[in-house]
Amino acid sequence: MAIVKAERTPDRRPPVSEATVLGWLRKNLFSSVSNTLLTFVMLYIIYLTVGGAFKWGVLDATFIADNRRECYDNSLTGACWAGVIHWLNNIFYGRYPRTEIWRINLGGVLLALWMAPLWISRVKGKFLVGVSVVVFYPFLAGYLFSGGEKGLFMQIMVASALVAFAVNMANMLAGLFSRQGLGTFALRVLGQDKATGKTQRNVLLVLIAIAFGAAFFWQMSWTIQSVVWTKWGGLFLTLVISGIGIALSLPGGILLALGRRSKLPIVRVLSTGFIEIFRSVPLITVLFMATTMFPLFMPEGFVLNKLVQVIIAVVLFNACYMAETVRAGLQAIPKEQFEGAHTIGLGYWGTMGLIIMPQALKHMIPNIVGSFIGLLKDTTLVSIIGLFDLLGMLRSISKDVPWMGLHKEPLIFGAILFFIMCSSMSKYSRHLEVKLSAGRKR
Amino acid sequence: MDNPDLKAERHRRPKEDFDFFHDQRVRWVLYQILTIGIVGWLAWYLIGNTAHNLAARGMNTGFGFLTVSAGFDTDFKLIDYTPGVGTYGRIFVIGILNTLLVSFLAIIFSTMLGFFVGVMRLSPNWLAAKVALAYVEIFRNVPLLIQVVFWYMGVFSVLPVVRNSIDLSLGSGLMELNNRGLYLATPVFGDNFWMTPAALAVAVVGVVLFRRHARKVQERSGRQIHTLLPSIGAVVLMPLVVFIATGMPLGWDKPVLEGFNFVGGTSVPPAFLALLISLSIYHAAHVAEAVRAGILSVNPGQREAAFSIGLSQARVMSMVVIPQAMRAIVPPLISNWMNVVKNSSLAIAIGYSDIVSLFMQTALNQAGYAVEMVGMTMGFYMVVSLTISFFLNIYNKRVQLVER
Structure with a gap:
């Protein structure tokens, strides 16, 4: 007597309660009477909040108007986004100053480019990139944002920042295309990769010095209008304050924490x-x-x-x-x-x-x-x-008078x-x- | 009584090279002297500058101003104060009381709401969990100040005028809400009213004894006595019966519209309501996260075991999971309460008279004792936070003793 079946039993279909949308709904939303009730209460809350917000903020809203009165003429129950759009x-x-806004945008783009290598896994020397952002970028950005005359120290720092930025970008490209650090890449291009350590170092130093000289003379020709800090504002000011806060509070916090755990x-x-x-x-x-x-x-x-x-x-x-x-x-x-x-x-x-x-x-x-x-x-x-x-x-x-009370x-x-x-x-x-x-x- | 062997031992040991600059003890002392020097110099420099500047500007110093009468009024106060008669010291106390009142209420509301949302976040109901998640994410990621200003400017300032007040008490006229704030009726107690609270107290004591008895019976014999319904019944019915038997000696001093404003009862300014609501909602999101983390920290085996002995979902939560989760919930919860007290200082943005806006801004502008007033305000917050962390430490010690 053989109880072994010769042919394979076909797989049974998974139970409805596990595999289908209906099963999921039943398990997660309607598993019991109280759960079903809860689901309907939640649906009602969602309807009230999301539906209300959508009607007020999108369906009944006014997007184009010159003042608040026009918004009201258009719809009394909707949002008046026109004021926000105007501002x-x-x-x-x-x-x-409206003609100088490119400086803020340029500062933002520079920062994004400067930090970009941190997210690219092929680039070498991420630690230096991070340090250079904190040390050099603030001077470049500070000059870009406030403009005006710059003293010798500021000139040196701006030129250094330019060099750091250029090195950083070149390093990123070198990393992207050859998976090498910029130093090794440059030495290979110059045919010095077999030279002694001292020669290599000197070659790199000369390269940086040349770059610095060029940057220094280039930035001397810059003249940008001075913008007092009282004109700074909006999201830009928020980001400036929190950016400096972030950059300085981390090292400060590390020092304080070490102090608190010190043996002295x-x-x-x-x-x-x-x-x-x-x-x-x-x-x-x-x-x-x-x-x-x-x-x-x-x-x-x-x-x-x-x-x-x-x-x-x-x-x-x-x-x-x-x-x-x-x-x-x-x-x-x-x-x-x-x-x-x-x-x-x-x-x-x-x-x-x-x-x-x-x-x-x-x-x-x-x-x-x-x-x-x-x-x-x-x-x-x-x-x-x-x-x-x-x-x-x-x-x-x-x-603002046209948008009074908005x-x-x-x-x-x-x-x-x-x-x-x-x-x-x-x-x-x-x-x-x-x-x-x-x-x-x- | 020298031991000759020991002495010989000491002589035989190689002599340590003592290098002054590389000896750790010397360095420690030097570093500390250096630190004291720098900090001391900085303090001396700042104090010297401050004294010089105060003298140069002819500003007064000292705490004598606390007994001087202040000339300005405040729209919300818990103790009597008359402008021109009340002193700056009294202003300070009013500010403290206002801060503590709004923080206390916000702590209660945010904790209740936060527990609710935190438990909902772990609900088996998918929709409920997602709604709770949305609540937490939205309110945690928007700055509190924007929320405070929104409630004040966007909600409470656009309420109907006094004449068209909204009655929140379903037509009985006990709570009237309008753009000048919330007008509440105050209870007026009759002759024998004291018997009602007394009855309540008796009922509560009775219930506590009853429950203790029930627990003992259960521990001894395993027989469960249902305590919930009798307890509720006793606590509700007994005061009610006494209240009716004594002839309902309670009246209401209702806010009544006279001319352009309400007269009678008490009123709460819109700024208070806006601050209370925004603090409660914002901090409830934080409490919810603490509650969720605490519940998740309980070993899942506990929950499964509780289910397997046949407890219902609600009982598993209330009798097994929550008591164990409390150990992980309480510390963040209390630090969150501390944040409520600190964040109540945002009152200044909407003009509720808390200690910062009343004392550190208005009084400072009027009297100008900058150093003293800033110091006193900060001192108040430090006292509050030290007190709270004192109790937190006691709690942590007690909880740790329970642990194995």
Whole structure:
């Protein structure tokens, strides 16, 4: 008696509850009476909010009008986006002279190009690229944005920035086409790749010196109109403040965190006190302190402009939050790493800079990005003390005569802008987290 | 009493090269002296400049201004204050109370809403989870200040005028909402009203004892006594019966429209409402994330085991998952409460008289004791945050003791 079947039994179809849309719906939305009820409540809420917002913001909205009255004539129940559209340039660039806006755009494009190599895996020397952005880009951008006469120091820095940018771009191209660093690539082209180390170094130095000379003479011929900082505004000002805040608060935070974990009691107490004081008060009080008390701190006759005061306040405040983020990252590093570093004879800075920080920073990336998002959102507070950042510009639309009292639409537009910036940053950090922890996953 | 062996041992040890600049102890001392020197010099420099500038501008210093009467009024105060008579010290207290009031209410609302949204985020219902996700993402990624201004300018300033107030209490006239704020009726207590709260207290004590008894019975015999319905019944019915038996000694001082404004009751300015709502909504999104992370931190085996002994979804949450998740939820929750207190300072953007806008701005502009006033305001926030972190530390210690 054979109970073995000769032919293969055909596969049964997967049960309806697993494979079809209907099955999915049943499992996820209608699994029980209460669940079904919940689904309908949720559908109703979505209908109310999304439907209402769509009707108000798109169907009934007015996009082209010259003033608020025309919006009302067109539709009483819809949004009046025309005001926002009229003010779009102000929202993005503040009161920057309209003929000079190309400078801001150029600054943005330069930054994007400068940072681009960081995302291309074939390019070598990413660390140097990152450092050069922080060290040189601010001078180039600062000159581009404020213009006017430049002193000798500024001339040197601008020329260096140009060289750094050119080297960076050449390095990117070399990396893209030959997967080599720029140095090795240039030496190979010049036929010096077999020369001694000293000759190679000298050749590279000469190349850089020539480039620097050329850049220096080139930038001497530049004349661009001076734009006072009071004309800066809108999204541009928001990004300037938060950009400087980000670039300076990270190193500041690292120093404070190291101070807080230092073995030297006085350094530790001072750092801890500084961090805790700034972390326990709201940013707005720090901003007020900056504007009311910094003038008192300065020697007589020395006046800081408001933008600088605000930036100092933002940097101090955020450095303290960053310090706590960094400290958390440092605590996650096992003790063996410190001991190992000591064993191979590294001192304090060697241990921290070469062994601990690279690991800790990698762990901390999501939290650091979180702090950056917080900083970007907090920048809106500068509108309270009278700077015309993005929010300041949005609020002044309602004081413009043709658009008198137009509050909702500009604020919603600003909210959408911030939502896009912040959520894409946090999406990116989540992606990075997954990518960086890939090595640890089993 | 020298031990000769030891002494010999000490002599035999190779002598350590003492290099002054490469000795760690010397370096530590030097670094610290250097730090003190730099910080001390900076402090001396700043204080010197400040003193010089204050003298040069003829500004007054000292805390004498606290007893000087202030000439301005505030639209919202919890204690009596008359402009021209009340002192700056009183203004300071009003500011503190206003900040604490709005923060306290916002903490309660945001925590309740946040727990709700956080649990919803993990709901097996796909749609509910996505709605909660959208809520969290939208409100976390938009700056709080924009939300505050939006609620104030976009919602509470465009409410109907006083004459067309919206009645939120379904026609009884107890809550009237218009563009000047929310007008609330205040209760007027009759003679024997005290007996109602007393009855409530008795009921609560009784319920607590009853539940304790029920738990004991369950632990001893495994028999479950249903406590929920009797508890609710006792807490609701007993005060109600007493209230009716004493002849309902409670009246309302209703806001009544007289001329162009309401008279009677109490009123809350629109700025307060806008701040309260935006703080609650914004921080609820943060609370929701903390709650979700806390619930996810509970070992899934716990949940499965609870289901396998036949507990319902709701009981699994309330009796097994949430109590364990609390350990992970409470620390971020409390630091979030601290942020509520700090963020209530955004009141200044919409003119609610909290401590920053009342004391650090208005009073400072009037009297001009910049250093003292900024210092006092920051001091207040430091005291609050130190107090909160003190309690957080106590909680963490207690929780850690429970852990194995």
